[in-house]
Amino acid sequence: MATTTHADHRVASQLLRRPTWTKGLGSWLTTVDHKRLGILYILTSFTFMGAASIEAFIMRLQLMRPGQQLVSPDTFNQLFTMHGVTMVFLAIMPLAIGFANYFVPLQIGARDLAFPRLNSFGYWVYAMGGLMIYTSFFLGGAPDVGWVAYAPLTSLSANPGLGVDFYMFGLFISGIGTTATAMNLIVTIVNMRAPGMTFMRMPVFVWMMLVTSFMIIFAFPPLTIAFLQVILDRTFGTLFYVPAMGALPILWQHLFWIFGHPEVYIIILPAFGMISEMIPTFARKPLFGYPVMVLASILIAFMGFAVWTHHMFTTGLGPVVNTAFSLTSFIIGIPTGVKIFNWLGTLWGGSIRFTVSTLYCIAFLVTFTLGGITGIMVAMPTFDAQAHDTYFVVAHFHYVMGGGALLTFLGAVYYWFPKMTGKMLNEAVGKWAFAFVAVGFHMIFFPQHVAGLLGMPRRIQTYPAGIGLEIWNFMSTFGTFIMAVGLILVFGSVIYGLRKGRPAGNDPWDARTLEWATSSPPPYYNFDYQPVVNSIDAFWAEKYPESLHVERIDRSEGKKYEGSHGIHVPGQSWYPILASTAIIVGSYGLMYDNWVLAVISGFFFIFMIFGWAFEGVGGHHVHVEAEGHRA
Amino acid sequence: MSAHAAATTHDAATGGIVTESGFRSTRLPDVKLLMWVFLASDCMFFGSLIGTYLAYHNRSIAGPFPADVLDIPLTTVSSFVLLMSSFLMVLALHALRNDDIPKFRLWTLGVAVFGSIFLGFQVYEFVHFVNAGLSIHQNLFGTTFFILTGTHGIHVSVGVLWLLSILVASYRRPTSSKDAVYLEIAGLYWHFVDIVWIVIFTVVYLVEFV
Numbered sequence: 001m002a003t004t005t006h007a008d009h010r011v012a013s014q015l016l017r018r019p020t021w022t023k024g025l026g027s028w029l030t031t032v033d034h035k036r037l038g039i040l041y042i043l044t045s046f047t048f049m050g051a052a053s054i055e056a057f058i059m060r061l062q063l064m065r066p067g068q069q070l071v072s073p074d075t076f077n078q079l080f081t082m083h084g085v086t087m088v089f090l091a092i093m094p095l096a097i098g099f100a101n102y103f104v105p106l107q108i109g110a111r112d113l114a115f116p117r118l119n120s121f122g123y124w125v126y127a128m129g130g131l132m133i134y135t136s137f138f139l140g141g142a143p144d145v146g147w148v149a150y151a152p153l154t155s156l157s158a159n160p161g162l163g164v165d166f167y168m169f170g171l172f173i174s175g176i177g178t179t180a181t182a183m184n185l186i187v188t189i190v191n192m193r194a195p196g197m198t199f200m201r202m203p204v205f206v207w208m209m210l211v212t213s214f215m216i217i218f219a220f221p222p223l224t225i226a227f228l229q230v231i232l233d234r235t236f237g238t239l240f241y242v243p244a245m246g247a248l249p250i251l252w253q254h255l256f257w258i259f260g261h262p263e264v265y266i267i268i269l270p271a272f273g274m275i276s277e278m279i280p281t282f283a284r285k286p287l288f289g290y291p292v293m294v295l296a297s298i299l300i301a302f303m304g305f306a307v308w309t310h311h312m313f314t315t316g317l318g319p320v321v322n323t324a325f326s327l328t329s330f331i332i333g334i335p336t337g338v339k340i341f342n343w344l345g346t347l348w349g350g351s352i353r354f355t356v357s358t359l360y361c362i363a364f365l366v367t368f369t370l371g372g373i374t375g376i377m378v379a380m381p382t383f384d385a386q387a388h389d390t391y392f393v394v395a396h397f398h399y400v401m402g403g404g405a406l407l408t409f410l411g412a413v414y415y416w417f418p419k420m421t422g423k424m425l426n427e428a429v430g431k432w433a434f435a436f437v438a439v440g441f442h443m444i445f446f447p448q449h450v451a452g453l454l455g456m457p458r459r460i461q462t463y464p465a466g467i468g469l470e471i472w473n474f475m476s477t478f479g480t481f482i483m484a485v486g487l488i489l490v491f492g493s494v495i496y497g498l499r500k501g502r503p504a505g506n507d508p509w510d511a512r513t514l515e516w517a518t519s520s521p522p523p524y525y526n527f528d529y530q531p532v533v534n535s536i537d538a539f540w541a542e543k544y545p546e547s548l549h550v551e552r553i554d555r556s557e558g559k560k561y562e563g564s565h566g567i568h569v570p571g572q573s574w575y576p577i578l579a580s581t582a583i584i585v586g587s588y589g590l591m592y593d594n595w596v597l598a599v600i601s602g603f604f605f606i607f608m609i610f611g612w613a614f615e616g617v618g619g620h621h622v623h624v625e626a627e628g629h630r631a
Numbered sequence: 632m633s634a635h636a637a638a639t640t641h642d643a644a645t646g647g648i649v650t651e652s653g654f655r656s657t658r659l660p661d662v663k664l665l666m667w668v669f670l671a672s673d674c675m676f677f678g679s680l681i682g683t684y685l686a687y688h689n690r691s692i693a694g695p696f697p698a699d700v701l702d703i704p705l706t707t708v709s710s711f712v713l714l715m716s717s718f719l720m721v722l723a724l725h726a727l728r729n730d731d732i733p734k735f736r737l738w739t740l741g742v743a744v745f746g747s748i749f750l751g752f753q754v755y756e757f758v759h760f761v762n763a764g765l766s767i768h769q770n771l772f773g774t775t776f777f778i779l780t781g782t783h784g785i786h787v788s789v790g791v792l793w794l795l796s797i798l799v800a801s802y803r804r805p806t807s808s809k810d811a812v813y814l815e816i817a818g819l820y821w822h823f824v825d826i827v828w829i830v831i832f833t834v835v836y837l838v839e840f841v
Contacts, residue, residue, distance in 0.1 A: 564651075
């Protein structure tokens with residue numbers, strides 16, 4: 001395929017020369033390409049997930065038998081804190097954002113996100129904020145206050161080490177990145193849909209990311225304020241969480257859970273979106289009840305902000321509050337249940353292909369439903385009074401987050417790997433890996449329900465023999481070995497697939513959405529022609545117009561929707577990564593009371609923002625002269 | 632700033648427009664959508680701060696208490712100046728849209744000056760309060776008051792800096808009604824910060840003397 005490019009003639013004042021590398025380290029550091037940033041997001045979050053899994057593994061070894069002293073109680077506190085923080089903030093949520101980064105523009109027929117440099121900034125602050133938290137292991141100890149970090153445990157008098165500062169600063173910073181990327185996704189989805197793609201023709205994954213992004217922009221500010229308050233308390237001596245001065249430590253719980261419960265849906269809605277892409281593809285049927293699916297998600301998003309107090313049933317807010325929030329928690333189960341039936345309805349009567357992705361989808365349906373049922377149980381204040389802070393709750397949220405989100409993401413890896421690399425993953429190995437992961441997962445977490453009902457509290461470092469907990473803990477630890485085998489097989493399979501996987505072609509699954517209409521991997525400008533859409537399941541409609549009763553679309557029609565100079569590709573930039581670096585360095589300055597460093601970083605940051613603003617979008621234009629990519 | 636908004640054609644079939652950067656599904660510029668989304672998020676940001684202020688209202692165990700230090704006439708004057716800056720903002724945008732560059736510069740400078748006067752009042756107020764014994768370490772009122780109004784002050788400062796940058800940029804590169812969207816989003820931000828102040832003025836200052 002022949003393309004010609006010419007540089008953008010628009011002149012912009014430049015502090016730093018605009019980078020133009022296309023290969024090597026520099027090209028990755030300065031990239032604004034949503035596909036490259038998506039890959040960076042996915043790799044980074046899997047790396048963090050690896051770290052969090054190792055932490056979990058050590059904890060399970062410690063709990064394998066009663067009375068063990070493999071790690072000290074202090075280390076154990078750091079392990080469960082870092083495991084939770086990493087999985088929630090640095091692994092699962094960014095993994096969804098990574099997939100969204102890569103696939104939302106492709107699925108809506110766009111060439112990038114609306115603000116490519118902001119996207120790069122979002123990635124770098126997330127990655128650096130995460131790394132910053134992990135440096136705490138080498139700088140005096142990781143945070144040890146649990147992932148919810150309740151006040152006043154985080155006060156300077158109760159916790160004089162730097163661990164809590166790392167928690168607050170690191171998550172504060174990575175939260176900025178997440179919020180920025182969510183705003184970017186909203187603008188992209190609202191404004192960059194292909195001609196003809198109305199809202200009700202968008203792929204469900206795009207819908208879920210739109211809803212998720214709205215949840216992020218509303219849920220993160222309360223958390224950011226909560227972090228800010230603790231940072232100010234610890235660094236500048238304010239009194240937000242000093243009970244002796246009349247402060248209310250429960251305020252932290254409110255702010256945290258006003259974020260925290262929407263966060264649960266921020267994690268699971270992208271998974272719902274992926275399931276809604278994979279099941280119709282592999283059942284070879286349109287998604288059953290598309291409008292209901294969309295509306296159910298919007299209802300979940302609204303209700304998600306009205307249930308936070310069910311995390312605080314045992315704090316003594318009174319029967320009226322508990323009843324109200326118990327009711328809203330029951331109500332939020334309804335749209336979620338509707339979705340389960342929609343997926344079952346899609347599978348029903350389909351000609352199902354049992355690929356690895358399908359298996360993960362089915363495992364999701366079973367596991368997530370089990371997690372949902374225990375969720376309904378703990379939504380009852382009377383039951384929650386018994387189960388609160390026990391392993392029952394641990395089992396519950398691992399069923400919804402691990403079984404819901406993580407199993408889906410593994411399925412999505414198998415589904416989208418061919419598109420991202422142009423290579424297939426080995427299906428036979430994948431099925432073995434799936435078996436180990438699924439069996440291991442239930443082996444780990446199912447016994448924890450029982451241990452919890454028997455009264456085993458969460459976050460304890462060990463337990464005595466003879467109170468009936470041995471067998472459940474042993475089973476749970478044994479499960480980690482099985483699941484580890486599965487995950488290692490997945491990892492090996494991905495490495496092998498990258499090197500020697502058989503070529504995938506553009507559309508290996510005979511799929512339904514636009515990302516499969518371009519080559520694998522897609523060129524940096526995504527599509528030769530601007531896609532034009534006249535139906536839901538746009539690519540399916542292009543392949544089989546008769547099955548959806550629509551007219552066949554002429555691809556060259558998209559040409560008239562391109563600017564007069566051809567396809568615009570935005571320019572790379574140094575500013576996002578330099579601005580992120582300034583934030584991180586400044587945070588270290590604040591943490592170590594090095595005001596000079598903090599102020600210099602602050603000015604450097606402002607300087608970089610000016611450079612960024614006056615650099616302009618820049619870039620160049622591409623002319624595709626021949627249609628080259630159809631398989 | 633960039634030719635992003637330039638050379639657009641409206642596509643009747645889809646309701647969208649074709650721009651230099653490709654097709655857009657709505658006729659709204661990306662930057663304007665981003666600003667609206669940011670402001671939506673910022674509502675929750677200030678909402679949490681104001682919520683904290685209210686949760687800690689009347690919980691200070693030592694003075695000075697709000698009624699001891701708050702000066703309604705003084706803050707009414709500074710609030711009036713801030714509200715009038717929003718009026719100048721509207722005039723500035725109107726002038727730029729009509730390619731009246733001298734007026735655009737005058738009114739933009741006016742907004743920045745009025746914003747700075749408001750900030751000056753705030754600095755005076757803060758110094759006065761500290762002299763009266765109120766600080767972030769003194770009591771919960773001090774902590775919540777300074778952080779809430781201080782965060783608002785930082786927002787105003789960012790706005791002033793932003794408007795001055797637009798003003799300086801207008802001397803260094805050709806500026807015309809095509810760039811109006813960039814002033815418009817600065818204006819959206821400015822009006823929002825103004826509205827937040829009305830809420831803060833009511834909740835922190837006026838309610839205290841009801």
